[in-house]
Amino acid sequence: MQLTEQEMLKLNQVRLEDGWKYSLSEFLLSKRMDDLRDFLKTEIQADKVIYPPSSLIFNALNTTPLSQVKAVILGQDPYHGPDQAHGLSFSVQKGLALPPSLRNIFHELNSDLGIPASKHGDLTQWAQEGVLLLNSVLTVEAGQPTSHQKRGWEDFTDAVIDVLNEQRKHIVFILWGAYAQRKGQRIDQNKHLVLKAAHPSPLAANRGGFFGCKAFSKTNNYLKQNGIEPINWQLDA
Numbered sequence: 001m002q003l004t005e006q007e008m009l010k011l012n013q014v015r016l017e018d019g020w021k022y023s024l025s026e027f028l029l030s031k032r033m034d035d036l037r038d039f040l041k042t043e044i045q046a047d048k049v050i051y052p053p054s055s056l057i058f059n060a061l062n063t064t065p066l067s068q069v070k071a072v073i074l075g076q077d078p079y080h081g082p083d084q085a086h087g088l089s090f091s092v093q094k095g096l097a098l099p100p101s102l103r104n105i106f107h108e109l110n111s112d113l114g115i116p117a118s119k120h121g122d123l124t125q126w127a128q129e130g131v132l133l134l135n136s137v138l139t140v141e142a143g144q145p146t147s148h149q150k151r152g153w154e155d156f157t158d159a160v161i162d163v164l165n166e167q168r169k170h171i172v173f174i175l176w177g178a179y180a181q182r183k184g185q186r187i188d189q190n191k192h193l194v195l196k197a198a199h200p201s202p203l204a205a206n207r208g209g210f211f212g213c214k215a216f217s218k219t220n221n222y223l224k225q226n227g228i229e230p231i232n233w234q235l236d237a
Contacts, residue, residue: 003029016058019066020160023167027159036152040139049142051078052085059087060134061160063127069164070130070231071172071219074180077149078140085140088133090200091123104200104210109233112216118235129231134160136183154183161186168192170226172219176200176210193222 075089084092098121106117141147169191175184177199198209220230
């Protein structure tokens, strides 16, 4: 895609890792992205509190550059409570109580690989290991779950998945729950590994299908089979 000088100037204003920025340039320069920006500006001008902070909206993509993605854990919306969301799916900042879904994820990690459950819920180290912790929707209004759905973020994150699907190979897509699995229907399973299980939320996990899914060991086995360094799932204290 050949960009004009004006398009380059507009693109350079986006605070996004270069590999992602240029691979997603068609979407970032589209009317759909303009409409999404306008929506967010309107919400902020109406004095609504939006999570995560604007500097962390693209945290997943900035922490895990396109060239370094080994696996994707697909979430739905950011947490809508104070100080929780920081742009990584299922992750909360240190010092906060573990959300129920994350407690179940740690329980499965311990069962699968024997790694003790972390006392904090900050998954930044996973992101630095090459795990793209991508929510389908990247913002939310405080106290209003799903409030930013169908505003354009789903199209943006579909574009992220398409870039990975087309430009990379041997990525593990971890799809927990029906929502993530529907979004993952576009993935070429001849090039990538798709792991499906129930959502780790207590209601879904306790019905069966999440505990025992062994997503962590299956991911590392697949990476090793394809000559890729496995992921260190152990979080530091």
